[in-house]
Amino acid sequence: EPFGPPGGGARPPQPFVHPTATGSLSGVVVSVKEVEPPLQMGVDESYELTVPSSSGTVQISAQTTWGALRALERLSQLTWWTGKGTAFTVFSCVITDSPRFSHRGVLVDTARHFMPLPSIKMAIDSLVYSFYSVFHWHIVDDQSFPYVSTTFPELSAEGAFDENHIYSQKDVADVLQYAHERGIRVLIEFDTPGHTASWGVSHPELLVPCYTNGKPNGARYGANPLLNSTFEFMGKFFAEVASVFPDDYVHVGGDELSLGQGSCWTTNPDMQAWMKAHGETDYAALENVYEQRFVNVVSATNKSLIGWQELFDNGINLPSDFVVNVWKGGWQEEMSKVTAKFRTVLSSPYYENYIENPYSNSGDWMGYYTTEPLNFTGTAEQKARVMGCETSFWAEYIDSTNFFSRAWPRAAASGERFWSDASVNDPVEASGRLHAHRCRLVARGIPAEPVEGPSFCRDEYDVQYNPPF
Amino acid sequence: EPFGPPGGGARPPQPFVHPTATGSLSGVVVSVKEVEPPLQMGVDESYELTVPSSSGTVQISAQTTWGALRALERLSQLTWWTGKGTAFTVFSCVITDSPRFSHRGVLVDTARHFMPLPSIKMAIDSLVYSFYSVFHWHIVDDQSFPYVSTTFPELSAEGAFDENHIYSQKDVADVLQYAHERGIRVLIEFDTPGHTASWGVSHPELLVPCYTNGKPNGARYGANPLLNSTFEFMGKFFAEVASVFPDDYVHVGGDELSLGQGSCWTTNPDMQAWMKAHGETDYAALENVYEQRFVNVVSATNKSLIGWQELFDNGINLPSDFVVNVWKGGWQEEMSKVTAKFRTVLSSPYYENYIENPYSNSGDWMGYYTTEPLNFTGTAEQKARVMGCETSFWAEYIDSTNFFSRAWPRAAASGERFWSDASVNDPVEASGRLHAHRCRLVARGIPAEPVEGPSFCRDEYDVQYNPPF
Structure with a gap:
């Protein structure tokens, strides 16, 4: 909940303070106990996600491949561009998560x-x-x-x-x-x-x-x-x-x-x-x-x-x-x-x-x-x-x-x-x-509409329009 | 009003009978009296559009360039693909048209x-x-x-x-x-x-x-x-x-x-x-x-x-x-x-x-x-x-x-x-x-939504989606 991409919201945007980097991540290690078990109702989607507070690797452990996929999606939503070059930010965190309903x-x-x-x-x-x-x-x-x-x-x-x-x-x-x-x-x-x-x-x-x-x-x-x-x-x-x-x-x-x-x-x-x-x-x-x-x-x-x-x-x-x-x-x-x-x-x-x-x-x-x-x-x-x-x-x-x-x-x-x-x-x-x-x-290219009144997104929807003439 | 593209509508589609061709059109001749007069409130947008019943050219005459543009738009909406090769159909018609409001x-x-x-x-x-x-x-x-x-x-x-x-x-x-x-x-x-x-x-x-x-x-x-x-x-x-x-x-x-x-x-x-x-x-x-x-x-x-x-x-x-x-x-x-x-x-x-x-x-x-x-x-x-x-x-x-x-x-x-x-x-x-x-x-690439219940268009909207991974 404390996470989210910078920018957007009503004007003036809330200033988003990127944390001072305390380390750089060298990769993501994913551990799965069951590789691609049948994807069926009730399948285990739980995962643990750890982003270290200093340099190292992000650790994902999950019972199944499907849980690991959820963890990767979650990680992607905890990661954002700093606005500078190719640097991205992730807060250090330990998340233990599983869905309430299958x-x-x-x-x-x-x-x-x-x-x-x-x-x-x-x-x-x-x-x-x-x-x-x-x-x-x-x-x-x-x-x-x-x-x-x-x-x-x-x-x-x-x-x-x-x-x-x-x-x-x-x-x-x-x-x-x-x-x-x-x-x-x-x-x-x-x-x-x-x-x-x-x-x-x-x-x-x-x-x-x-x-x-x-x-x-x-x-x-x-x-x-x-x-x-x-x-x-x-x-x-x-x-x-x-x-x-x-x-x-x-x-x-x-x-x-x-x-x-x-x-x-x-x-x-x-x-x-x-x-x-x-x-x-x-x-x-x-x-x-x-x-x-x-x-x-x-x-x-x-x-x-x-x-x-x-x-x-x-x-x-x-x-x-x-x-x-x-x-x-x-x-x-x-x-x-x-x-x-x-x-x-x-x-x-x-x-x-x-x-x-x-x-x-x-x-x-x-x-x-x-x-x-x-x-x-x-x-x-x-x-x-x-x-x-x-x-x-x-x-x-x-x-x-x-x-x-x-x-x-x-x-x-x-x-x-x-x-x-x-x-x-x-x-x-x-x-x-x-x-x-x-x-x-x-x-990500999904035209999700504004439902909460005036606002903006740092990256607005690109209609990818090619005028016919 | 009798015109429209074939296909679409509720199932089964109304069969659209392309007219037997009585001629082939060799072009569009546009006659304009005033070339690009100031585009301002009240400008003349009237036009006449004639599609001959035999071979020949489509004739557009308009007081202004702006009227000619409306005529070309109208012509485009009277023209449709036959569904075969590069053949298009236009019904013969004589249209005298101008907008009610400027x-x-x-x-x-x-x-x-x-x-x-x-x-x-x-x-x-x-x-x-x-x-x-x-x-x-x-x-x-x-x-x-x-x-x-x-x-x-x-x-x-x-x-x-x-x-x-x-x-x-x-x-x-x-x-x-x-x-x-x-x-x-x-x-x-x-x-x-x-x-x-x-x-x-x-x-x-x-x-x-x-x-x-x-x-x-x-x-x-x-x-x-x-x-x-x-x-x-x-x-x-x-x-x-x-x-x-x-x-x-x-x-x-x-x-x-x-x-x-x-x-x-x-x-x-x-x-x-x-x-x-x-x-x-x-x-x-x-x-x-x-x-x-x-x-x-x-x-x-x-x-x-x-x-x-x-x-x-x-x-x-x-x-x-x-x-x-x-x-x-x-x-x-x-x-x-x-x-x-x-x-x-x-x-x-x-x-x-x-x-x-x-x-x-x-x-x-x-x-x-x-x-x-x-x-x-x-x-x-x-x-x-x-x-x-x-x-x-x-x-x-x-x-x-x-x-x-x-x-x-x-x-x-x-x-x-x-x-x-x-x-x-x-x-x-x-x-x-x-x-x-x-x-x-x-x-034409405009995602106009369905407002009249179940239906289809011959060409559905292409989301032009490139999966991110």
Whole structure:
């Protein structure tokens, strides 16, 4: 906390006094006990970082390579240019550090708007800079299916925005490697049974036909729970997903299936017949038919599952290692219920795709920063089932033109919430760090926007603009 | 309106049928009656543009070079790649066009946050693409004084954020030339007597000392209306401004002087004595003392003046060519009053630095688009005194990290309002054009953000990211 880059802030800048050098560092020695153990939920990211007070070497020791990466990132943030020649300053320090939560995610949605590969990589770097650990890739949705499946290439051939708005297997492998090298898990999400319109472009038979006045009206909605073919398809598709994505977990979605009065499923004669035969009146029963069979199918791929809270809320019989991703309002009550039995990742209070007029609330980041994820009723055992949290950037109004300025530095505030101890929660103290961090991001080429009023960074964002004429 | 680039939009994209070529164009012939007449308020920007229906040349005829530039910009927006090789398509058309208002401005504030020179140039290009004509450069304010004055170099030496956050005379000349070549007027603003804290860093004597308990408390506020030295300084400074900036107009600010109970001026014995001697009770009388003398001083530099509406509201004796810049709420009533005597530029309803949560109001641009600037009570003669409008981007929360995604395409909506006939005001029709224009901007390297929900552009924004390691 006493550290930060010089310059910046409101005018006149606080004078930054570089310490009188008491020694010069000759290098960094990194000691790791486990070299590149599987990068999975719960992996050890702890580290010790020692900068000597006289000449010598910086010492980093960590249980795993991933912890050492965090230490190197921390060291980079404790180091700054003196403003003279090639001299840099680091204060002497001994830091013993580890994250509070293992799962520190940012959700990126490439279905509402496509993010080209360089933007994805830049996003992953920006996660690293704020000590996130998970790139939650909401890769497809109703609007588009950019993932190029080897098993069902028609899904993207017909369901992507166009032939250039796709992620090939090579692209995906590139992202996976890029993220892995930086200690970032890629949590892939394929959301069913709702949010599947783009699947239906090439595979209409997957979705339930909607009826008007007793006749199919051409529309289809939601993965069909009554056809064996649906689950045969899903079995093959998720087997591919299991082989392509190395993470232990796959996110299976499961949110927001519309089943209200007059909705598609309620108009379909097959659905109606099933409801009658089973004496059901709430179409959620059919959602459960889908989910139960679907969960069994995907579990058979030897992946562990994470899914939106509806799967828990609807009473699906879930595997014991299932992680419930809480996203709705009333999250405290939900967390109390969920953690009685399951592990969880909390997303609800960190939907940072929502924005406010900064003139009305100049620090919406403070709200995210001060929202304590364990602030719900539960035993220590229950609290221990919170694997982490996610900051979400649903992309209805986001693409690579504004992802970075919208995400940063706001998501750095929640990032600190997810890493640091609950007691580190003073937004006034955090404010100075946030400003310094914004300028750090800008200096690294990430256009993190000014969120705290008039200020400057020593190095302003370089638009790298080449006039077209 | 029937034109637009192919691709983009929601999936599935509307198929774009390229016309069967009926000829090939061999060039563009531009005829101009007045070559580079002074680029000033009211300059003729009209043009005729003819694309023949068979082979031949595109014909552009314009009264002035500036009109021809608008025609070339329009032509560029009617031209698009066929998707094959080097073939481009233009529909045959005859367009007779001219702007509704001469003064179509974007206010850029480089005092709350600094904009590096490449960002300024990129901003000017982005103005051109949306048919703006004025770069209103709010160059200094309380927070910083980046303008490097030749007469008083200490103003920026001590009042800028730091020595790198400045606009040298060379930088300013560069901006002026860059803008002029593109038909963009640069309207420079130096705001007094309020908003002058940064002037006071090097010239504290310019500002009124504030008192607490009968003693100076170290603070100062507002250009001193009672000292001859204030006006000698302003006379020299604005003489320099008049020589550096070629526009007929200089913006002299004049807004938001705080004079309420307990404010600085009310605590100062000299001010108190003057008030008593003149039998005044409202300190606005002292503001008027400043403004009247100041207006006379700046008018002596042979510039015409534009200033914020307070100058009119306070009953200052203004030159007949003064332009009142209306920025407060209640603008319709104000416009009725102002235009009874003066020309005006309307800013109030186009403060696009204000933003909303797009999930609450996914089209705040529609509000700007449908706000008709002549919708106030007044005669035709009064309406004719409206020289134009400005879209403002006050920079409390804006710098080069987010200026472009915040400004575009939203400011293109107001840009069309300022150029096109009042009858072109259907936001639903405009929506398609706005999407096409966003994609056009993105293709030109301007990160215009998605404001209308899920969509794509054929060419997405290229972040041009070079991973640091």
